[in-house]
Amino acid sequence: DAGITQSPRHKVTETGTPVTLRCHQTENHRYMYWYRQDPGHGLRLIHYSYGVKDTDKGEVSDGYSVSRSKTEDFLLTLESATSSQTSVYFCAISGAGDREGYGYTFGSGTRLTVV
């Protein structure tokens, strides 16, 4: 597989607590992404990173923050978890963004339940 791992794989947390999900890659790819997948909504982009310390918002970024202090790690933090953030979270990586460019490679996902 493409050297991308997510942790934890499953997590149950209480409303109001902070939660951090980790994405780790060994491909030295520049671009990293966090998506959430929900029934009826498909995959929606939360945040993405185009380099160390360079991040930007996606379409559903409210309530989430990210950090990328090293090329290989991209962290997603739910500042104060809510039940609406119960979802499956996927990390993806992509190589250099040249004109045509590379596709995505996905991690196995983190299933988060907020109770």
Place this chain on the structure above:
Amino acid sequence: KQEVTQIPAALSVPEGENLVLNCSFTDSAIYNLQWFRQDPGKGLTSLLLIQSSQREQTSGRLNASLDKSSGRSTLYIAASQPGDSATYLCAVRPGTYKYIFGTGTRLKVLA
């Protein structure tokens, strides 16, 4: 705004049939298009990546075509097998570093 649509949402076929999954997108200005497979409770596995300059890509029993001018892509699966049962997603890269995903076609191949 780029939108990606996949029809049908679900499909059930007998084993051995050749089948076509459809993906349409509203803006033809894309860099590439990628087809993925997702098994229940699992992550997404890349099947085929078609660059904007290409018309098709093939991998084993899978063939994906791209017609940018009409905003369409098809995924052709030959001689379907029960192991092909999964959800198939297409995604387009509209000139940024972010893909836009369709909501998928859920395929069931009956033995």
